[in-house]
Amino acid sequence: MSETVPQLPPPPSPEPEGEVKLSFLDHLRDLRVRMVRAMLGIAIGMGLVGGFVPQIVDHLMKPVRDALPAGRQQLVYTSAIEPMMVYIKVAMYGGVFVAAPWVLWQLWLFIAPGLYKREKKVVFPFLFWGTLLFYLGALFCFELVMPQAFPAMLAFAESDTLSPMLSLSEQLSLVLAMLLGFGVVFEVPVVIAFLSMIGLVQWRTLAKYRRIAIIVNVIAAAIITPTGDPLNLALMAVPMIVFYEVGIVLARILGKKPAADAAPAA
Template sequence: MTEPATKSLPPPEKPAEPESEVRLSFFEHLQELRKRLIRALLGVAVGMALVGSFCERIFRWVMQPVLKSLPEGQQYLHYTGYIEPFMVYLKVALYGGIFAAAPYVLYQFWQFIAPGLYKKERKIVFPFLASATLLFYGGAAFCYFLVMPYAFPALAAIAGEDMKPILTMTEQLSLVLAMLLGFGIIFEVPVIIAFLSMIGLVSADFLAKYRRHAIVANVTLAAIITPTGDPFNLALMAVPMILFYEIGIVLARILGKKKSAADVADDAMAK
């Protein structure tokens, strides 16, 4: 009798490896964060060196919306000490370095979070960096060209025609820089929401569900960022924040990570 032919079993399949290549420990995360922060600070230092020799010109250009809002015959700012102009120009160099190094700083932030992402998510680095950089500069430009020319005259008119302001270099520079940076950050909201939705941390339904909470949080954050406590400046910052939150919901619905059939079934059972 012939022996029955034995069927060869297929080799066991190897478990699929996760697309995320690197898993760092807590201390390795701290070391990576330290490295990225140092590089970001070095980038800001290089930016400061580049704009350092133009501090006075940059200051006079940035102050144009303030100077144009002054009463007729008063086209200058005051300083209360001989050291104040030096400190003002030093602050201009610091913030100018931040604006100049913004793309590099954003890249260092991306490099810090990249090891925890999947390969397909790491491929979007350049579109997101380009979008984040353009929106940051766009927010600052929107503030300078469209908000400040109307905001400062409106604020000056509140005091009345028989009042004349005594504006110092330090206070007005702090106000202008806070507004520029604030609007730059506000314009980043859609990119941040779109990114979080693509990696599955938030969803359009979640954002829409907590829309009212987000409005309260946006107004509170705008009140903290806004250097003055008047409702006009608060509205100038809070309204774009709410608008960009709504745009973020639309982007999350388009670009968000789709739920699997198992997740849909679990949601249905939970309801």
């Protein structure tokens, strides 16, 4: 009679090194602390750019003014409080741009306790590339997209019976939304790399749905860009597609290996 060999329980799954066990309420408290510190960083950034707001507004509106007919390159405001509200909005957005590294650092501190030592080593590359790509996205939009976009928008209404009278507040909102949108789009490789490192996405899945991602990227580019002409659409869609492909490469290199692949063959 053969003796039954007792089955040993499977080894426990590895946990992040130095992990601190926190309750749900503790996580909420930590999230609140990180959010408060991020907001304080943004407030300090607002203070730093506050003295330069008029110059910043003048520079941000340059692509809009350049698109207006010669001799009428002025923007208007329709209420006495509008310029003040515009300056406050620019100070807020300027604070976000200046404090972007600090905000990313607070985000990292919130998620770092649940990561492995190998994953924590990428904190500085994560902050560096995340910040750099955000700024490059905004710069790409301002230098290459806007000089093409605003003349294209005004060209739709070219007529002897129509004269543009653009509001400062409305045009500033459009400019800031475009800058923020391109900044976020340029973050795609960093986001994909991070999600792959913590095991939320796999490079094979990203590659499998590449065609769908291209369609989604083109639709998103059409929504974000204010014009529908092919040039401006391409200026937005092409970087999105390229960054998606870069994200796949980074996910393949840095991504967490599935258990079936990581375990040695029996």
